[in-house]
Amino acid sequence: MALKIGRGAEAPPFIVMDVITAANARQAALPPGAPHVIRMEVGQPGTGAPAGAVAAAAAALQAGAPMGYTEALGLRSLRTRIARHYADWYGADIAPGRIAVTVGASGAFPLAFLAAFDPGDRVAMAAPFYPPYVNILAALGITPVMLEAGPETRFQPTVEMLERLDPRPDGLIVASPCNPAGTMLHPDELAAIAAWCHEAGVRLISDEIYHGLTYDNPIATAAALSPSAVVVNSFSKYFSMTGWRIGWMVLPDDLVRPVECLAQNMFISAPHIAQVAAEAAMDCTAELQANVARYRRSRDLLLRSLPAAGFPKLSPAEGAFYLYADVTDRTNDSRAFCARMLAEAGVAASPGVDFDRARGNRFIRFSYCGPEADMAEAASRLAGWR
Incomplete structure (x- = not known):
């Protein structure tokens, strides 16, 4: 006899967690000395507790x-x-x-x-x-x-x-x-x-x-x-x-x-x-404000460099550590686009379908709370990837 499964079991996945899993798997499969995966998929500060x-x-x-x-x-x-x-x-x-x-x-x-x-x-x-x-x-x-x-x-x-x-x-x-x-x-x-x-x-x-x-x-x-x-x-x-x-x-x-x-x-x-x-x-306070200054520098760098790398339509980025990019000119399948970007450029980002089920296929989210050097390297990699 089949047992009942509750309504909560039908909850859809939080897709960014699936992207984390994919990025972890790609990093683990890289040979020694290969360029590492740049993590822009998750809103987790790289700074650690004060x-x-x-x-x-x-x-x-x-x-x-x-x-x-x-x-x-x-x-x-x-x-x-x-x-x-x-x-x-x-x-x-x-x-x-x-x-x-x-x-x-x-x-x-x-x-x-x-x-x-x-x-x-x-x-x-x-x-x-x-x-x-x-x-x-x-x-x-x-x-x-x-x-x-x-x-x-x-x-x-x-x-x-x-x-x-x-x-x-x-x-x-x-x-x-x-x-x-x-x-x-x-x-x-x-x-x-x-x-x-x-x-x-x-x-x-x-x-x-x-x-x-x-x-x-x-x-x-x-x-x-x-x-x-x-x-x-x-x-x-x-x-x-x-x-x-x-x-x-x-x-x-x-x-x-x-x-x-x-x-x-x-x-x-x-x-x-x-x-x-x-x-x-x-x-x-001093340590935390230094973190904010770091995020600001990464934000400013990406706002300058991502448009030239093929991501010209970016959200205003007034706070937090995210950029929401309209990629309509490049794809209508943000999940496949992010998978390809991870596989070919080694940059992990989150597909917009996680955040908007009607229109998110045309958007991706970049998180810029990782190391500053990684944010600069991501901009460089994406400039050479189409």
């Missing part, structure tokens, strides 16, 4: 500090430090009690979605989008609603797009800076969207995991603009701590206890040692 974070974790372990369960919402000292971060960066007064420490941003999203929405609800977002938004929502029985965005709005949603939706959605996810385009909702735009959502009874989920990685424009947080918004952030990107699996949420008052109960049951708590390291990381 020295102060590593030292704090090592000191805690050497002192024999017990690394057990913490409160489900996280260490109180870390939550207090995150609250101070909002005062320092945004001038926002956020109570530590509204902060939930999570198992990365990836652990925050299902908590937010389960607390805020029911099966059958409709949650809007701009396309292109971060794939797990859609995959997690669908696994929970929540319907994603796509707002097709393009260069004319910097691949970001607008109030006008929202007003055209009938019926109105139950929620909206925004990301600024966004993955894959690296563009931002400017403060006035985010404020307008936050106000519209609050007045319309639409729950706003603001993905702010790339805050700190901005180059020319000011940033704003939805936590300072709406009493009903959920803000998701992470130590993975600006703080360069991907493998430590530590993130946080700023919650509206009505969702604090629901998220706490869900976290107790689903995760118990984020890893204790990661929380210790994360708290120390927040004071490593």
Whole structure:
């Protein structure tokens, strides 16, 4: 007798993870001395955790500090430090009690979605989008609603797009800076969207995991603009701590206890040692800003060199560490195009179909958070590859 398989088993792959596997296999198959594969497929900083974070974790372990369960919402000292971060960066007064420490941003999203929405609800977002938004929502029985965005709005949603939706959605996810385009909702735009959502009874989920990685424009947080918004952030990107699996949420008052109960049951708590390291990381400003300067140099180099290498249509790259390239003139199959680029040029990039299922066959995403020398070498290789 065949056994039932749950709806969650039908979740599609996060294609960038398949690209990582292919790039790893190609690197392993290269003969000694061959040019290495240049990794531009994944948004993983090549810088590693700040020295102060590593030292704090090592000191805690050497002192024999017990690394057990913490409160489900996280260490109180870390939550207090995150609250101070909002005062320092945004001038926002956020109570530590509204902060939930999570198992990365990836652990925050299902908590937010389960607390805020029911099966059958409709949650809007701009396309292109971060794939797990859609995959997690669908696994929970929540319907994603796509707002097709393009260069004319910097691949970001607008109030006008929202007003055209009938019926109105139950929620909206925004990301600024966004993955894959690296563009931002400017403060006035985010404020307008936050106000519209609050007045319309639409729950706003603001993905702010790339805050700190901005180059020319000011940033704003939805936590300072709406009493009903959920803000998701992470130590993975600006703080360069991907493998430590530590993130946080700023919650509206009505969702604090629901998220706490869900976290107790689903995760118990984020890893204790990661929380210790994360708290120390927040004071490593000089090292972190040096990382940002490095990303800026790589961004500027690629914006100058990729057009001459056959990629003239690039997103504005206002933040994060991504360039979204329109390759319509070269292919209508971005997945095959990326596979060929890996095989022939030794450069790994992500196909746009991961981020936009309707139009992504004409786009690819480059990540430029790897070593600066690799970014320069990638530009050189691609200039000689067609």
